[in-house]
Amino acid sequence: MTKLILVINPGSTSTKLAIFDDTHNIKTEVLRHDPAKIKSFKKIVDQKQYRTDLISDFLKQNNINTKNLAAVVARGGLLHPMSSGTYLVNEAMIKDLSSGFYGEHASNLGGIIAYEYSQTYNIPAFIVDPVVVDELSDIARVSGTDLFQRKVIFHALNHKAVARRYAKEQNKQYEELDLIVCHLGGGITIGWHHLGKVIDVNDGLGGDGPFSPERAGGVPAFPLIDICFDGKLSKQDIQKHLVGNGGLMAYLGTSDIRSIEEKSIQGDKKCDFYIKAMAYQVAKEIGSLYFAANYKIDQLIITGGIAYSKLFIKYLLSHFNASVKYTIYPGEDEMQALLDGALRVLNKQELVKIYK
DSSP: OEEEEEEEOOOOOOEEEEEEEEEEEEEEEEOOOOOOHHHTOOOOOHHHHHHHHHHHHHHHHHHOOGEEEEEEEEOOSSOOOOOOSSEOOOOHHHHHHTTTTOOOOHHHHHHHHHHHHHHHHHHOOEEEEETBBOOOTTTOOOOOSOOOOOOOOOOOHHHHHHHHHHHHHHHHOGGOEEEEEEEEHHHEEEEEETEEEEEEEEOOOTTTTSSSSSSSSSSSSHHHHHHSSSOOOOOOHHHHBBTSSSTTTHHHSOOOHHHHHHHHHHHHHHHHHHHHHHHHHHHHHHHHHHHHTTTTEEEEEEGGGGGGOOOHHHHHTTTTTTTTOOEEEOOOHHHHHHHHHHHHHHHHHHHEEOOO
């Protein structure tokens, strides 16, 4: 018996949608949203009806009978830290996503919209490996001050998906491997996957690790403290400098790695320098995990949109010697990863998890 599954992946100015008949992709589409329209909503949750209406139009245009849906699965949002896996969307989750208690992000809408479909059609709604997956080892959680512990937000969905993909290609189980996964996107996260758990990874949103196209990464603490208390910038201004206007955006005025790469190839020394600098910081982060793992790493996996950049990859690989075994999976396939998570539960290969 086939399973008609709706996959929803909301972004800041777009919503990715896909309909699968079991593993067969019937239709995938990216709905682009007018930034002015998005800005007209005071809160993320206020966009729910706007995006739901667009999803309904997508289903009608593709002659999808919603009564035949077996499940709906969505990108997970900002929730409390949790282990990896596929979670049933329930009232407790909706309360946290709707309130924005753990932060507001477009991905919060995924679970909210999925839940509405589940209630209307009496089908399960899931999220899979949200960005708040936290499997850190106790020693990796130490921050260096007793004021707080390390917490992480990272590209858990794609991290787990490419790790499982590599394991499958090697005829092995993800849970028997030690891997380093390096996701290169608007944010950059690099994690040590030890026997099925990401026991150390940088916080790609909260000021940790290498700088990226849009984020400053880990910055010197004292100069940052000075800026926070000199009264010239608000808290929101500083946050925007660190996340959104940091990294390549700060240095070059753009986060478009393709245009930066093109200018570098054409002889722009400034562009070339900062691509090298970003590759250098990524190599440092990867190297630190190799040492932490006593070099007992089965494979380094490089993924994300920047993995398409031949120039960046060239500079990154220049820091490796012949002993580093690596595999490159450019881009990401979050829609497939979301589907796979739902199917593992529906096919009883994995137990669904409950959010509390």
